[in-house]
Amino acid sequence: MFRRSWRHTAAVATVALLALSSVTACGDDSSDAKDLSENRAGAMENYAAGTQFKATEPLSFSVLYNNHPNYPLKNDWLFWKELTARTNVTLEPVAVPLSDYNQKRSLLIGAGDAPLLIPKTYPPDVHAYVSSGAILPVSDYLDLMPNLKDKIEKWNLKPELDTLRQADGKFYLLPGVHEKPWHEYSLVVRTDILDELGLEIPKTWDELYTVLKAMKAKYPDVYPFSDRYSQPNPAGNLLNLLAVSHGLEGAGWNFQHVSWNAGAQKFEYTAATEHYRHVLEYLNKLVAEKLLDPESFTQTDDLARQKLANSKSFVISGNAQALVNDYRPDLAATNPKAKITKIPLPVGPAGEINPASRLENGMMISSKARDSKNFVAMMQFVDWLWYSDEGQMFARWGVEGTTYVKDATGKAGLAEDVDMIGLNPGAPKHLQKDFGFANGVFAYGGRPELVQAFFSAEEQEFQKVMNARTPKSPPPPYPLTDEEREQVSLWETPLKDHVYQATLQFALGQRDLAQWDAYVTELKSKNMDAYLDTVNKAYERYRDEHK
């Protein structure tokens, strides 16, 4: 027993370590990076944006496959068949359970055994692999990807892509790209209580305070706001929402050590800014006036759900899924008269912004692919399936006439016998389970019509409100070198721990906010200034090199 669990813990550490060390030695000398004459087998001569990609000979590429339990991999999916028919490419999935996808990915890359295509990778995960040389610097090959280039230009994605760049100025991830930012999480509010009290849906954080106060006046023995998402970090979502509304990069479960200060043209330590202080003051006020349940910072999600279901609270964090899958069914069972909705993100001092990023998880490519004679064809294939309008449409909706139909205006809708998220209840077949479309591995990003294709009407309404707001501009890039990254990662954990601890103390009133300066001094003693120095130097270095 002892040995088993020990080995398991060690395994995780080993993966992280070995992923960093150099494993494969097929480095790309920039001199021969551009010479692709040996790698054009199967590629199209005149492939361009809008062209249907079809390899000139049958090809197959291995792909790491994130196996989702809701639609487990099937070899007879129409997706595979139709993909081969259209592109002459067969994908060979290496199935990995979703539960432990990242770990297996690290293992395979570390062991030099990774498939050519490695999708479902989130931007920060890339850092660990860059120095090993096992991952292809895809930014060198954007010329092979006309659809992606087209979208970068049309949607003005360059600032976002720049944030992906490493110290060598290249990026190693082909991210999912959205035309519009997609913000998911906000607060969920019992509207029947608002109606009962004659209140409007709160638009700002200050209005939320007023609403909570009114709720408390009517129901003195309830905490009107009892939040979830507090594990492993306290009030993960609430802190993040408040921080981004104050113009910071993120806090809570999206904790970002540094935030860009456009006025001063430099990075500041997020949790030491005046903005963060205001966030804490706000939380402290809610707790002190018993509007926010102090257990919000520690309780489990289930407990928070129970409180909401039993009308022991009226406000909670959530996204569309939590609303439809958790809160509504819970309340339907305990209190059929209750009405609940997700309100647009309350506005803070940063004004009406949409804080979401337009990038999401994307794909890494093994550098061994560069040596394949089919390399160019593979890049064209990736460009078509993940970035062309036709490819995205195919991956999400499937085949016209079989899985979807278009109405007179050209708007797509599910075929009658195909179901997806209960849009065609009782239909015998399922778009994901039986056909393999709308699969998280292949379908993401794109135009809002596509991204929101399967959203409920109320979620589309929510997105409409959020999209009317100004998208938050991404911070300038500050790519760190390997040594710098290693150094800052040593500082990060103690800093973060201290921030979480102090956040909790300040919010709960265990520590007086008058001690703010002392708190900042404590952060300084944990190398906050050195951290900022490193980041700001990296920013200036990149800025000067890329004027």
Next chain:
Amino acid sequence: MVSIEAAEPATAPTPEPRRRRRGIQQTRGYRVFQVVNAIILTAVVVVTLYPFVNIVARSMSHEAYIIAGQVNLVPRGFTLDTYQLVLSDSMFWTNYRNTVFYTVTATLISIVMTTCYAYVLSKKDLKGRSALVGIAVFTMFFTGGLIPNYVLVTSLGLKNSVWAIALPNAINVFNLLVMKAFFESLPNDLEEAAAVDGLNTYGILWRIVLPLSKAIVATMVLFYAVAFWNSWFAAFLYLDRQELWPVTIYLRNLIAGATGAENIGAISEANEVQAEATLKAVTIVLTTLPILLVYPFVQRYFVRGIMLGAVKG
């Protein structure tokens, strides 16, 4: 009891009854002890059983009641939908069959290897014995690490086969040492007598030692079977196709999916939603049930076996 107490003063003077009197007092204390003991043990039973009963009740309850925290010992809003959801999936059965197959194969291999190794190590006059023990114990504290192991297993061509699960974990050193201690405790004269009667080493092991070691073998079978039944990590590392996965991975993945760590940005179906709260319970019931059923049958060996191995000085 009352009459005995009444007799006390009369029998007090002589030493013999005094001893008996002490015995009487002990009996009284013993009765008290029995009552207290029964209460404490009942409490232990309740504390141990409660989670099991609760899990079974949850597995048959409607999710709304679980979320509302109203399910204790009896299912509320009785439904078997989640069982149906899990059991109706052919992949579940495929993976379940894999688990049974892997467990049986791996346990067989393990028990043979461990027995042979342990028996050899129990021979005090064996040359290089301490080196052999050292080699085994060394692996308790040091491993090659994850990636070297992976590379080794892959280049031996074991990937995507039962051998990747059975062979690298065939000998558990802790089990090996327990078994070694057990064999050392067997009287040497027996084996000498057998040798005099003409049995060779294998004959002694097969006809004399093993029949006397049923207890420890049963214990080891249980240890190994439970470990292999519950294991998922080796399978996760070395098996790249879902039709090869054991049921532990299937269920682990199912829970990860239901708890919504990752969804495609749309709302999943209402009938899947129901699964979330009850799913964990159903999962636990279905995976633990078979291995729980094994316990009662091996238990008497289990207790004796582990004692015999451990007490050896």
